[in-house]
Amino acid sequence: MKKNLNLIGIGLFKQISEGLNRLKLLTVILLIGCLMTTAIMQAQQINLLTVSGRVTDATGTSLPGVAVVVKETTNGTITDESGDYRLANVPVNSFLQFSYLGMQKQEVAVGTQSTINITLEEESIGLGEVVVVGYGTVQKKDLTGSVSQLKAAELKNRPVARLDEALAGKLAGVQVLTTNGKPGSSTTIRIRGVGSISAGSSPLYVVDGFPVDDIQMLNSNDIETIDILKDASATAIYGSRGANGVIIINTKRGKAGTSVVSVDTYYGSQKILKSMDFLTVQEQAQYYLEGVRNQNLDAGKSVDGDPAKWSSAVPVTILDVLSGKNTTNTDAFDAIFRTAPMKSINLSAKGGNETLKYAVSGEYTSQDGIVIASDFNRYSLRANLDAQASKRLSFKINLNTAYTTNNDIIDQGNNGGGEGIIGSATTWEAWYPLYNPDGTYFSAYGQDATNNVWNPVATANEITRKSEQIRILGNINTAYTITDALKLNIMVGANNANPHYYYFIPKNPVFNNVPAEGSDQRSSSLNWITESTLNYNKSFGHHNVAGLIGYTTQKQTDGSNLVSSRSYPNNLVYTLNAVSNILYQGNSQEGEWALISYLGRFNYNFNNKYYLTASIRTDGSSRFGKDKKYGYFPSAAAAWRISDEKFLKDLSAITDMKIRASYGESGNNNIGNYAHIATIGYESYTLGGVATGGFAPTQFANSLLTWEKQRSFDVGLDLSMLKSRINLTADYFRTTNHELLLDVFVPLITGFNTSLRNIGEVENKGWEFTLNTRNMTGKLEWSTDFNISGFKNKVLKLGPDGAPIIGARNITMIGQPMGMFYGYIADGVYKNKQELEAGPKWAAGTADAARVGDIRFKDISGPNGVPDGIVNTADRTIIGSPYPDFYYGMTNNLAYKNFALSVSLQGSKGNEILNQSDNQLYTRARYKQLSIVKDYWKSESEPGDGVSPRPNNAPTGGLRQVSSRYLSNASYFKINNINLSYSFSNQISRKLAMSSLRVYVTASNPLMVTDFLYFNPEVSTSDNSLSPGLLNYNYPLAKSYFFGINASF
Amino acid sequence: MKKIFKIAMATILMMSCSKDFIDLVPISSVSVDILYKTDKDFSDALTAVYNAIQTQYTNHYMFGDIRADDSWQEISKSNSQSYADAFTTNSSDALMNSTWQNYYRAIFRINTVLEKIKPLTATDIPKKDRYVAEARFLRALSYFDLVRIFGDVPMVTVPISIDESYTTHREPVANIYNTVIIPDLLAAETALPAKYTGSDVGRPTSGAAKSILGKVYLTTKDFQKAESKLQEVVSSNAYALLPKYIDLFDYSKNEHHSEYIFDIEFEEGIGEGSPWANRFAPNNTTFTSFFKIGGNGDEQNSPTQILIDLFADNDLRKDVTVGVRGGFIGANGAFIKLTANTNQTYTKKYIVATTAANDSRANWKVIRYADVLLMLAEAMNENNKTAQAIPFLNQVRTRAGLTGYAAGMTQAALRDAIVLERRLELSFEGHRWFDLIRTGQAFNVMKNFGMTQYMTVWPLPLSQVQLINDPTIFPQNPGYD
DSSP: HHHHHHHHHHHHHTGGGGTTTTHHHHHHHHHHHHHHHHHHHOOOOEEEEEEEEEEEEETTTTTOOEEEETSSSOOEOOOOOEEEEEEEETTTTTTTEETTBBBBBBBEEEEOSBBBEEEOOOOOOTTTTTETTTTEEEEEEGSSOEEEEHHHHHHHTTTSSGGGGTTTTTTTTTTEEEOOTTTTTOOOOEESSSOOOSSOOOOOEEEEEEEOOTTTTGGGGGGGEEEEOOOOHHGGGGGGGGGTTTEEEOOOOOOOOOEEEEEEEEEEEEEEEEEOOOHHHHHHHHHHHHHHHHHHHTTTTOSSSSSGGGOOOOOHHHHHHTTTSSOOOOHHHHHHHHEEEEEEEEEEEEOOSSEEEEEEEEEEEEEEEETOOEEEEEEEEEEEEEEOSSSEEEEEEEEEEEEEEEOOOOOOOOOOSSHHHHHHHHHHHSSSBBBTTTBBBOHHHHHHHOOOOHHHHHHHHHHHEEEEEEEEEEEEEEEEEESSSSSEEEEEEEEEEEEEEEHHHHHOGTTSSSSSSEEEEEEEEEEEEEEEEEEEEEETTTOOOOOEEEEEEEEEEEEEEEEEEEEEESSOOOSSEEEEEEEEEEEEEEEEEEEEEEEEEEEEEEEETTTEEEEEEEETTSOOOOOOOOOEEEEEEEEEEGGGSHHHHHHHEEEEEEEEEEEEEEEOOOOTOOOOTOOEEEEEEETTEEEEEEEEOOOOOTTOOOOOEEEEEEEEEEEETTTTTEEEOOOOOOOOESSSEEEEEOOGGOOOOOEEOOOEEEEEEEEEEEEEEEEEEEEEEEEEEEEEEEEEEEEEEETTTOOOEESSSEEOOOSOOOOOOEBOOOEEEEOOOEEEEEEEHHHHTTTTOOOSSSEOOOOOOEEEEEEEOOSSSSGOOOESSSSOSSSEEEEEEEEEEEEEEEEEEEESSSSSEEETTHHHTSSBSOOBBBBGGOOOSSSSSSSTTTOOOOBBSSOOTTTTTGGGGGGEEOOOEEEEEEEEEEEOHHHHHHHHOSSEEEEEEEEEEEEEEEEOOSOOOOOSSSSOOTSSSSEEEEEOOOOEEEEEEEEOO | OOHHHHHHHHHHHHHHOOOOGGGOOSSSSGGGOOOSSSHHHHHHHHHHHHHHHHHHHHHIIIIIIIIIEEEEOOSSSSSSSHHHHHHHOOOHHHHHHHHHHHHHHHHHHHHHHHOOOOOOTTOOOOTTHHHHHHHHHHHHHHHHHHHHHSSSEOOOOOOHHHHHHTTEEEEOOOHHHIIIIIIHHHHHHHOOOSSOOOOBBBBBHHHHHHHHHHHHHHHTTTHHHHHHHHHHHTTOOOOOOOGGGGGGGGSOSSSSSEEEEEOOBTTTTTOOOOOHHHHHOOOOOHHHHHHSSOOOOOOOOOOOOOHHHHSSSTTTHHHHBBBBEEEEEEETTTTEEEOOGOOOOOTTTTOOSSSSSSOOOEEEEEEEEEHHHHHHHHHHHHOOOOOHHHHHHHHHHHHHHHOOOSSSSHHHHHHHHHHHHHHHTTTTTSSHHHHHHHTOOHHHGGGGGGGGGGGGGGOOOOOEEEEEOTTTTTTOOOOOO
């Protein structure tokens, strides 16, 4: 306990004494480096000049931010807002290098000139770009692995509260699913498929070098680049955390030169993107009545006379609706959905000089949810400092703190009562009001003609679920240039999160609770890291060599506590002092994990033509059994720039062409902290009227428990044509994930339900294409980014005996993708007696037997493996897939004079969603029905649409079984974002005392084309790989319109 | 410069870690190896056994009551209790799985206690004998329930490995009675105390072991032993009927009264509450607010008209057992009608004011003295001591305000009278179905309710059949394939 409270520094010092041996090699290298440094450092006596000038592009527009450096020195500056620069101490007869992203690097002989104006030519897209890889950067042209990058410029067109939302549709091989529309909720990101059954499939985030688990605290204005490592050549350096891909986020840094103060702000309004259609109140009442009639007929009861007097009676409410006596027509969606504002203001300042650069920012973002009572707010601060302490020593300091608050609602589910607001509103019958005439909430509980749902408005407005969180993420990176070729980096950092959650449900007749209830939950996690790396970079003629070795440790300590009470005296005070120590639950827990790693990488290329990369990482983790504590994760890759070969050199159409191949291994260590130990759980019983605590073993010990391993193979092509007007990147990959952690079911007579073991193997293979084209480059500029990807997932091994894992609605079996939808295939309705008799038969001879007008299921199999004319569990089969055949995204950027237009879209094809609430939503006649059942079976002469069964208040024929009837096609095409901006000319912005001014309007999700029946075709109630693609009254998506300003001073 | 370099070097060296950096042990739990050493450890380990059985007994009515003819799921839904009522329970029913899991979890915990305590002496563990006896009592109770629900089941008496669990076959019921249930109870009756005080009240006593053993003998039709064992309980004079039947279900009073023999214990407000106040109440806020039941009613386990009609008008047990159809008698004695769709019956035995949902203090009565008296009467009658049996039956009957049976009944008439009395006295306490099975009457009585002959036992959980996947070791019960 005490240990956890120590400061990081103290924790580090504790380890000094024991570790002297480990880094002997490193010490030697450092000493050699030190000697070399001394040798190279020779003072030179030369004449010096001050050079100034202006940098412009081909059209004459001045270029701010161009780096101007004296060749082979670190002496340099950056052009200011007007493209001007001034650089002192330039030796006579030296060379100046001008470099700018997207422009060809230029080198100019200085001679004795004091003014040098220069025009930079556009560079072929991408090739000059720098890409961030694990523990370093690499020029995009030198990549041997598969890495996708997104830059700040692409982020500023899309106002988002969470950074991950902005990735949607942008990158090949990266599936960003907005599974939940609730403000502040995370997207589900799947990089190249799904590789784990139970250890999670979410990527690792690395923010400014610090591996973290969540990026909710990041302000998207602060982001410089997002790089996504996809193949093992790139991810293996992250070892046991790399298997799901790695997302590296780097934030903006100050540049030497004029300081810039910027204000970025937007305001927008959101409303529901897509709703659902229901029967009208009259239709629903009629449906109900017919359902009760069928219920009576099935039971052999008479349906003559007054329906209110039938054996199973039709509620008076229904008859009143039909007779026109009750004209209530409540639209509960109207009551819970709203037009909600979203706004953000960001203030930042960047600047500095050669020795100290800064980028600081402060942000406030506020998003109200489109469902009442839900919102998300973030206040964040960032300070990034770069200090050049001496010629060889520099520091980078990053500090980010964020406070987020969130009025939470239960965003899914509803099973006859409960706080799922969307579910309550979906099932709220239109004939009941939401309020009583006296203004109090109307309670549907125990009413005659409804399902027992909670009043959604009361739930939203009266129940408090609030979360708030403070996060502090900071790290310091010390870089020491030992020689020009050898650099040492030492990083230490800490990440602290302190979420707080409280819940209060007041006493209110509508909730039918006796006293008010509440709970208060706080947790805290402290994660710290140390990382030392040594980088070597040197060219020997045409031989370019780079190397990296490193050593890193990371540790996290988590603690949480929960206190709750059901004994509040009144509704006035929600904190638990009000309950006079009459608690219901009190709990606190702590846990920790630690990771110790060694890593190395070697890069070699010959004349930028032949490339070789190899890397290895060793991870030792506290989470694994004593026999399997350490794992090794190697990778190798090669690339060949074919365009430099003689036989292609003359083909002028090809600007650049490179093929690459990689193979590597990475891992996944997302299991509980102590899963390998036979731990105990605490249980209680009451004796003598008091509670007595006890314990029992909760899991088997498993000293062989180890990480999931991924083997990944990738081949890719990078092609640039027609002077880089057309750029194509294509990749094919095959990954297999081995030793998957699986909570294997064991016979219950052992006393346990499951045992965690490394059994299971899954394969993902697929392809991805990214195409960038510059369609027009004149006054009207038009470029297009297009990406399309697809993958096939397949389970290769499962459990000790290969038995499938069958969930309520999904099946995971060998030879198929994980979590396919599983159930019966609905094959229309039995339209008449002949069809019923023809079969196949459902539950013949029982009360549930299928009757005319009921659903007919397909007879797939029988006890002998052949169709037997009877539908029973043998006929359950795979009925659909939650995985798309392919998904794609496209962004078009147009610029004309000061106007810029960006239109991005995305889509997904071939996946389905299974509605797990449908076995209520449109089965039993007393539940509210979707309008698609409108043309239901009425009689043999009026069989309806052939797929909608007869209404029944006590459904027969297996209607409530999971079947393809509840599948909905989730293919969609959607315009993600349209952004139209206007940048004021320098004259105007100068008059306004600004250096630049841009205004824009944005439409997010303005249009979606889909056959999907419900709110959100990307929905997935669970993050679990075994049960993807399930819908359960989830929070809808919004479409929104924004107005924004970017101004710099 | 050199200084800085030295600092950098020092930093690197600092960061190297000792080996135990990644040897972390749990903070909020401990490894099993550390425990099962002290007297307190074993007491705590037994608490977890009770916990597993307590979990199971929240559903005991689905087996004992809803399945049989005195109770039904009047508001039919797609859930375990409706399937149990309608004899449509199949092997994938969650109730089958949870029942199997709860009992075998309890048995595993018991076996662990017995194995770990074996090498320790009474010096190490002063209460060793009692712990062993308690554990064996609970194991007997678990297996007694298991064989009555599922028939042949795996007989596990020591902790087993995963591999062993795949090869442990279903043991014939008779073997389980003879090797586990009866020896365990015989051992328990000798070693358990006659009475507990203070915070031990609620643990099984010697009398509880004898009473359960009497029921076991009755179930195995060993009427001689049943009679003598039950006679021991009666002769001990440790128990007596409460003067008023209604007091048995007045939860404001002490539940450990003279008639109490063994309960599964529940207590409100401390996370140990029972759910039946909610589960058996009509789903109606007028109702739940009148009776001050926190949370909603779940309309389960309603009395059938058949049961209601059995009660004589002057039977004091009627109003305690059965509520008024479609409403209740309000404070001023007037009938308060609920809405049309709550026109149902309900049992009042578990209705008690609660602060929060599913948090009532009502215990589950596993065995009480009235049951012992009726069983003794039954055993004597079967042993051809009809005349001597009648007074025991009459003790129960007269307490309910009815006149006792006169002497001179035939054996058959008394048999019927005892069956009837058990229904009137013990309905909604989890007995009727097991009585029907025990007396071989289940199919005759229940065939009109959807029962097929093979349904005297329940389906084994499909999950287990599929997992073991070897019909020679773990076959499904006939009819449930």
